[in-house]
Amino acid sequence: MRAFVLHPDIKSNPSRRLPEHGLAEAVSLAAALPAMEVVGAEVVRLPRLHPGMLFGSGKVEELAARFKALDVGLVLVDGPVSPVQQRNLEKEWGVKLLDRTGLILEIFADRARTREGVLQVELAALSYQRTRLVRAWTHLERQRGGFGFVGGPGETQIEADRRAIDDQVIRLKRQLAKVVKTRELHRAARKKVPFPIVALVGYTNAGKSTLFNRVTGAEVLAKDMLFATLDPTMRAMVLPPAGSGPGRKIILSDTVGFISDLPTQLVAAFRATLEEVLAADLIVHVRDIAHPESAEQAADVMDILGSLGVNKATPFLEVWNKVDLVDGTAREALIAQARQRDDVLAVSAVTGEGVDALLERISQGFDEATTQRTLILPFSDGKRHAWLHAQGVVEAETQDESGWTLSLRWTARQEKRFRDL
Template sequence: MAIFNRDSDDEVARGARAVVVHAETHGLERRDSDARLEEARGLALAIGIDVRAGQAFRVRDRKPATLFGSGQVDQIATLVVQEEAELVIVDNALSPVQQSNLEKAVGAKVIDRTGLILEIFGERAATNEGRLQVELAHLDYQAGRLVRSWTHLERQRGGFGFLGGPGETQIEADRRMIRDRMAKIRKELEQVTRTRGLHRARRQRAPWPVIALVGYTNAGKSTLFNRLTGADVMAEDLLFATLDPTMRQIALPGLDKAILSDTVGFVSDLPTQLIAAFRATLEEVLSADLIVHVRDIAHPDSDAQRDDVLDVLSELGVAGEGALDRAEGEPAAPPIIEAWNKLDLLDPEAEALARETASRRDDVVILSALTGEGVPDLQRAISAKMTAGAKVYGLRIAAADGAALAWLHEHGEVLTSDAQGEETRVEVRLSDAAFARFGKRGQG
């Protein structure tokens, strides 16, 4: 059993007193109990919950009624009394029955991992689209529950989700209200999706590529985004510091302009409701020309976090088997570069090992977004990927079309240029993506 205790001097906690528990099923865990508990503690702190203690329990068979065994439920109840906790956070997915039974058994409100992540997203959504996506996910989660549950900021947010009803009639009314609200949100999001699709199409006609940053939450994506763009996106040592995607223009070696997109961080066991609700946002990754997967190489579970990110990308059809199932004529999945971040946190031995491992791969760059070390290497690696497979094209450009000639010089390697009367014959080396963009210039 792994146990952690709250530092009595912790000034970050500012909300309800809570304990965190985790049901560990032997052979089914990607990471150890200490890491799971610490991550759950970080999730709770992200919305100001005062985590007093945490404990992991080895569960052989998950109990349909309570998830934990009866003796373990008694231990949780004792922990609640000892810590004077108002809330129990179960770092697993709970059925409505399990949640209700645990609340009765331990004498405190209970929220599971899905509910906790939904709370964080509800607090962090800054745009109208983000708020709609979170509300849809929240309602979907609550639709099968309709039991009174604890929620951290419900009164402030004005009341979606976590509904309660004293009798069957009220429950049915609540269910009908949820269904109606979800239908309305889906219609609004369909319009958002169409608008986003138009914006994507316009960007694809523009003369510059799109690079998407993805990664596990708190891997340092926003810090790297700020380093590359000179922007001031929120970048804190806080899970899910970035929720709504941000885009900025950058310059790279050999690429005069590119668009860099900072996306929401992924997490293990990301609720399926959130993946579905945020699909329109996450599909920005699918339309990118290149994906930079930012990894916290100093984290003990870095490999497990990588697998969690790849699982979500695979579900979106960006990586893994899902990327191979595209319909004919659809663009191929974008290439991926791994940015092994937080080099500054490695001890000398670990740094040497990481550098030696990275040197054997052509899709890995090791760096520190915080100090800037290795960032120029990443910029060069991105440019190399973007221009890989470039071909030489022979083009005839109207002599008066100076903009076209300038574009070719900016985005390709002009090998020869021969003015002949009213046209200029050019031999230029361009990537497939750049050549396609050149042909679409001025359309739409």
């Protein structure tokens, strides 16, 4: 389908991003959909939003002529569009229109593969559609004649559709609750295993899956494309030894990429998936350091992590990926800057540069300081007693009528896991 992308730059609502970069991202989003041919793109500067048609009447007429000349069938507006604005613009232009939320939902619907992913996307799409029922019944607008206090068939039809969507939402939520319960059971099972969890997070297309594949040997889809990964993937791997002993085993998690203005429906629907990050012992924030708005992307990621309730005490490591795409002195300056910080590493997931140093840094991070502690457990707490022995933190143990008295040496991470059992 031939598509045209519009990025409204509203003077009264400034963004942290340059409008040209916002337009480029919107074009990349459009290109992520199969069979989509982007034939044009434009930043439309507006002093304010027009409630009826988003743009002024002159601009609407100008764009209508251009769309007709280019044989455009779909217009993508990179921002929120109200149902009334969408209806009016589609009527004026004679095209199908999608706003940013609708476009991202289309991409997610195309990419979801697991049962959980499909359910999450369906739930988000229904929540979005419910607010836009007004569009579907424009042919019944004139039915409301006579006295205004009696609703006609159009109103009845909209209400019937709304009830049908609500019933479908309830059904999907029940199905998703079962899947979420399974995920919680898997998460609880992993808590019993003495392997730390490392979560890769970052803006979409920052290179998380490429890095994940390089260090684990997995074959997760990795493309230069927004939202190449939707379904989280976890792999066990062995880190290089930090000292003379064997390498530590960890579980590495590749998560869905974040994006600015991520639709609220998707944040809600994918919360169970994103909550994998909450269980992590280490969060690795992968940044596309070659992107002109890398800092703004990083700020968006941190905003979303904050909205998820990620514990600020969780250890954090920042990876400046794609240094192979940075040239000359700028590249040298980036690498020098990264070396001056303990929580940053410059790498290239494609060439492998810096990846060994990253794994060593992760390994060192888990060789934490230990503290000694005496703990009294009742005999009824056999589950936690067995977990402590499985962790290898018990140095001595005695018993009396009150239970076990344990002498422990453990890390802060192990103590946190124990409290969560």
